[in-house]
Amino acid sequence: MSDTTSHHGRRQLHLGLMFWATGTHTAGWRYPGSKADGAYDIEFIQRVTQVAEAAKFDFLFLGDRLATxxxxxxxxxxxxxxxxxxxxxxxxxxxxxxxxxxVTANPTYSDPFTIARLTASLDHLSRGRASWNLVTGADAAAAANYSRDEHWDAEARYDWADEFVEVVRALWDSWEEDAFVRDQGSGRFIDPSRVHAIDHVGEHFRVAGPLxxxxxTQGQVVLLHAGTSERSRELAAREADVVFxxxxxxxxxREYYADIKSRAAVHGRRADEVLILPGLSVIVAETTADAVAVYDELNALLPLDPEDVVVDSVRFGGLGQGLKRNLASVSRVIGVDVTGNEADAAVPASLAEEVNDEGRRILDRITTLTRRRVGGEAPITYRDLINGIARQGAVVVGNPVEVADHLQLWFETGAADGFNVFPDFVPGSVDAFARLVVPELQRRxxxxxxxxxxxFRDHLGLSVPANRFAGREAVRS
Incomplete structure (x- = not known):
């Protein structure tokens, strides 16, 4: 039996933990109890991972960027x-x-032999728990760190990545499982007929092998990929075991989920061989009011930009662009001039009738997260509007039942096979999810x-793939 189904045959969701030592919220490192220098404290990183492991998370996710x-x-x-x-x-x-x-590794700035060697080594020393998150790199600044005149466009990066994966997979298979004889009596260490050169000659790579x-240990290291472009969807559907x-x-x-699953079928893959895990920021506490208070406290730690600052975008690294945090930005987004108001003043009820469609969506989103309403007993404030226009992915704020309801709805209605949980502050968010949400999901x-x-393949319900070279004669001994 795999971890994909329970003893009663019920489909099981999968959970990953996105590990950013200072938290996935910009101000997470400032939140009480957080460890500002956690990124360089390996004992801290180990302890956080042990909490996730005790909660039976499928994986811990380590991101990477090649520029700063x-x-x-x-x-x-x-x-x-x-x-x-x-x-x-x-x-x-x-x-x-x-x-x-x-582990994240960018093929655009590496070689297949290097990545195959690193991932296979990690899989052995972890006894079969390694996974490669393949990113082609949207950060053009990396080119200047790798002696490149320019960062390749998406088509060039994916042409490179497609062949890169083909070579890495062949290298992983270049030793059959029974290649190592290790007979101390006879002195026969290997069976050379079970070791294979790959002799790959392609458009981008010439790699002899073997690795x-x-x-x-897993045969093929678990492969992860994320992206929404046409090329990234194709790579994910054809190659990835887990899709972020x-x-x-x-x-x-739901649209993305259906698209990736249908593409996978075209490549001859079953739907349960490609698991789709959306990112989700979770703020949970014993009560709804406490969770909203944590959400508000985090956002209050974000400084506001002066309103006379020219309204333009701010770089958020791998998260893309974001607007200045002021009411001038809000005014541009919602179509109503709200500059000059105090940040913590209540927004008048009339604003809900004046804003554009995007403004209405933002007001609804603020109500979902904070339970506050324009003109309500607990009114939306101008600070809420500033927070509301921030570039955000999926966020849930609530008590354990409310959070579990959110996860279960996505899981059971064709939107997700599980979630890559984004902890806003560390270790507090990780502890709270493990203590409050996991038991509720288990109860259900x-x-x-x-x-x-x-x-890791066991956790995902995936079998060990057959070796592509099994039964072939060695190309050379």
Missing amino acids: DPSLAATNPAQMSRLEPFTAASAIAAATDSIGIV NVARP AGQATIEAA GIFRTEYSGRT
Whole structure:
């Protein structure tokens, strides 16, 4: 039995933890109890992972970027500076037993042999828990760090990535499982007929092989990919075991889910072989009021920009662009001039009739997250509007039942196979989710109470793929 179904045959959701040491909220590092220097404290990183493992999360996710900018300190400190992910992953593997470990590596600025070697090595030392998050890199600043005159466009990056994956998969298979004889009596260490050169000659790569690491414990390391472009959807549907999604609404998530599953079928894959996990920021507390208070406290730690600052966008690193945090930005978005008001003053009821369609969507979203309403007993404030126009993915704020309801609705109505949980502050958000939400999901029978195996493939309900070279004669010994 796999972790995809329970003892009663009921489909089980999957949970990953996006590890940003300072939290996925811009001000997460300032929240009480957070560890501002956690990105470089390996014992802290290990402890957080152990909490996720005790809660039976499928995996911990380590992101990466190949460029930085000190200005990110004000917008995205977690992505500004952190440990190289394979190094961190090795230390995490040594302190855990079961949780999957996702490591980001960008093929645009690497070679297939290097990535195959790193991922296979991590899979061995973690005893089958490694995963490669393939990103082609949307950050043009990386080119200047890798002796490139320019960052390739998306078509060039995906042409490269498609062939890159083909080579890496072949290298993972270049040693058959029984290639190592290790007979101390006879002195026969390997069976050379079970070791294969790949002799790949393609448009971008010429790689002889074999890899200098035995076949990964999982056979093929779990592959993750994210993206919404046509090329990224195709790569995900053809190659990925897990697909990260970023849709903010359930309607958009359902459309994406259906699209990826149908594309996978075209490539001869079953729907349950491609798992789609949207990112989700979760703020949970014992009561709804307490959760909203945490949400408000986090946002209150974000400084406001002066209104006389020219209204333009702010870089958020890998999160793209965001507007200045002031009422001038709000005015531009909702179509009504609200400049000159105090941030914590209540918005008048008349505003709901004056705003444009986007303004109405923002007001509805603010009500969903804060339970406040324009003209209500607990009124929406101008600060709420400033927070409301911020670029956000999916967010849920509430008590354990409300959060579990949100997850279950997405899970059971064709929007998700699980979630990549974004902790706004660390370790507090991780602790709260593990303590409050996981038991509620387990009570409902839609999340495991124990791991059914040790490998990441076990958690995902995926079998070990057959070796493509099995039965072939070695190209050379």
